[in-house]
Amino acid sequence: MKFLHNIGRIEAFSDAVFAFAATLMVVNFDLDTDLTLSKTDATGFLSFAVSFFVLVALWWAHYNFFRRTKYMDNVLIALNALLLFVVLYYVFPLKSLVHSWMGEGVKTKEDLSNLFVMYGIGFSLIFFCFSGMYFRAYKKSKSSEKSLNLYFYARHFAIFVLVSLISIVLALFGFGIEFGLPGFFYALLGPLCYLHSKQFYKRYELN
Numbered sequence: 001m002k003f004l005h006n007i008g009r010i011e012a013f014s015d016a017v018f019a020f021a022a023t024l025m026v027v028n029f030d031l032d033t034d035l036t037l038s039k040t041d042a043t044g045f046l047s048f049a050v051s052f053f054v055l056v057a058l059w060w061a062h063y064n065f066f067r068r069t070k071y072m073d074n075v076l077i078a079l080n081a082l083l084l085f086v087v088l089y090y091v092f093p094l095k096s097l098v099h100s101w102m103g104e105g106v107k108t109k110e111d112l113s114n115l116f117v118m119y120g121i122g123f124s125l126i127f128f129c130f131s132g133m134y135f136r137a138y139k140k141s142k143s144s145e146k147s148l149n150l151y152f153y154a155r156h157f158a159i160f161v162l163v164s165l166i167s168i169v170l171a172l173f174g175f176g177i178e179f180g181l182p183g184f185f186y187a188l189l190g191p192l193c194y195l196h197s198k199q200f201y202k203r204y205e206l207n
Helices: 007-027 039-068 074-101 109-140 144-172 181-203
Strands: none
Touching: 007 039, 007 074, 039 074, 039 109, 039 144, 074 109, 109 144, 109 181, 144 181
16 A cells, blocks of 8 residues: 655654754854854854855755655655755855855965865755756646746756856866866856746746
8 A cells, every 4th residue: 555645744744854953054154152253253153144044045945845745655755854964064165155256265276176176066066956846846847837947947946056066067177267267157047047938938928
């Protein structure tokens, strides 16, 4: 006898992992007991703030996936587990990247290149999971209207993966490292996602 998956438990477990990731950020946030604000303290607070709100954005994307579909199977559970695994480690290279913006932690171009590669790998894996989850739900959807919506987001997050992979290549070969080009490359996400949306809605004659 085949039992249906309990989506509520999967969401609850996922929320617990996101909460644990936030806890790890707080534990690793150092604040001097004398209440004086130094450059190091300001950098630590900024890296914590950026990491926290990125974590919230990822949680929001995860939350929206479960609002858009009620389908669940073992493939989706595996992709969700991989997503949560990467999220737990993703915040740490992100914090280091913020430190590099403030001139701390990164001493050479090679250090910065490695940091961009670490960041890019985490970024690409996270959105590969999102894209894969949406595509799996799209393939299993029985509603044509909902199916198109799921397909749109599968393609939407695939753009994130493509951009991050190109950024990784730039970092590996050192193109524009001194100017932070692999990081600025992510700015293309806005226009690319906009063009994809316009093309998708025109192709499928959606309002």
